[in-house]
Amino acid sequence: MSQDQWTAVDNYFDGLFAPSDDVLSAALQATTDAGLPAISVSPSQGKLLHLLAKMHNVRSILEIGTLGGYSTIWLARALPADGRLISLELDPAHAAVARANIARAGLAAHVEVRVGKAIESLPQLDESGAGPFDLVFIDADKVSTPDYLTWAFRLTKPGSLIIIDNVVRSGAVAEPTTTDPNVQGVQKALAMLAADKRVISAATQTVGSKGYDGFAIAFVVGA
Numbered sequence: 001m002s003q004d005q006w007t008a009v010d011n012y013f014d015g016l017f018a019p020s021d022d023v024l025s026a027a028l029q030a031t032t033d034a035g036l037p038a039i040s041v042s043p044s045q046g047k048l049l050h051l052l053a054k055m056h057n058v059r060s061i062l063e064i065g066t067l068g069g070y071s072t073i074w075l076a077r078a079l080p081a082d083g084r085l086i087s088l089e090l091d092p093a094h095a096a097v098a099r100a101n102i103a104r105a106g107l108a109a110h111v112e113v114r115v116g117k118a119i120e121s122l123p124q125l126d127e128s129g130a131g132p133f134d135l136v137f138i139d140a141d142k143v144s145t146p147d148y149l150t151w152a153f154r155l156t157k158p159g160s161l162i163i164i165d166n167v168v169r170s171g172a173v174a175e176p177t178t179t180d181p182n183v184q185g186v187q188k189a190l191a192m193l194a195a196d197k198r199v200i201s202a203a204t205q206t207v208g209s210k211g212y213d214g215f216a217i218a219f220v221v222g223a
Contacts, residue, residue, distance in 0.1 A: 003211065010044060010208040018047035024073065027101040031068030034097045040067055041139070041165070042209050046074035049137065049163070052217075053078035056161055058134035062125070063087040064118050064148050065140030069098030069111075075137065076107045085111045086130065088118040088140075119144060122151040131155035139165040142182035145189040153198065153220075160220040164189060168205050168214035190216060198222040 014020075020028075020043060031040060041049065053061065053075055059082070061075050066089035076085045089095040095115045102111045114121050118140055125131060136152040138145060145164060152162045167173060167190060172183045193201040199218040206214045 001207070006207045006211075007209040010042060014043040018043035023101075023105045024070070026104055027068060027070050027073060030097055030101055031070065034068070034093065036068050036094055036097060040070040041074070044208065045165075045206075045210070046071055050074045050078045052161060052163070053135055056134060058161075059083045060131075060133045060135075061085040062131070062133040062136045062152075062155060064122075064136070064138045064152075065089065066098045066113055067094055067139075069101040069113070071137065071139065072098060072102060072111060072113075073105045073107060075135070076102070076105070076111050079110055083110055086125065086133075087111065087113045088121045089113055089115055090117060090140075091115075119147055119151075122148070122155070126151070126154060132157035133160060135161045135163070137163045137165070141185075142166065142169075143185040145185045146192060149189045149192055153196070156220045158220050158222060162199070162218040162220065164193075164216040166213055167203055167216045168212060170212050193218050 049071060059080060063072055063075060063085060066072055066087040072087050079085060089098060092115050095113045098113050102108055133155055136156060138148045140148065156162060167186050169183045169186060172178055172180060173186055178184060190203060193199060193216060199220050201216060201218040203216040204214050
């Protein structure tokens with residue numbers, strides 16, 4: 001197996017289940033043109049997020065890590081007419097690209113992009129009574145993932161979903177002696193999920209156009 005083959009299969013699945021449209025294509029192009037890193041979710045991953053949100057009938061979503069808003073669009077498209085999504089982004093330039101992409105998608109009325117350190121924005125959300133959210137998608141800096149997860153617990157309720165992206169780290173997540181702080185952050189977050197009786201959790205490996213990675217998902221069963 002090779003990266004070329006993984007990408008070919010991803011392209012095949014994308015064509016069947018997640019064909020691009022003008023809005024999604026423009027969002028990716030604008031992200032590239034602005035010089036943002038090429039780390040958006042793949043089309044199939046975006047469709048999976050959309051499907052999970054639809055299956056769960058979510059009305060409120062919290063996204064930690066906006067980038068160019070590609071995953072934001074996939075998630076927001078799953079919301080009902082009165083649904084809302086709040087996305088937290090550190091970089092003002094990234095947020096500007098995302099807002100333009102979201103507006104082009106006709107979703108500006110449902111989506112708010114807040115700029116600043118997520119670890120500072122999260123308590124502000126809590127204090128303002130913005131939660132609880134039906135779905136939390138964590139896709140930001142990996143060192144802080146345990147902190148984001150702690151807040152996700154606080155900002156959800158029984159029946160909510162918590163999804164953490166990029167948890168495999170090309171296999172490094174299984175290395176007990178790793179000194180990589182990004183991997184250590186993911187390991188700590190996964191250990192938190194495994195030990196916490198408030199959630200039922202699982203993690204899975206993936207291969208595709210984005211390489212070798214994976215995600216974790218938790219279903220909140222208790223407060």
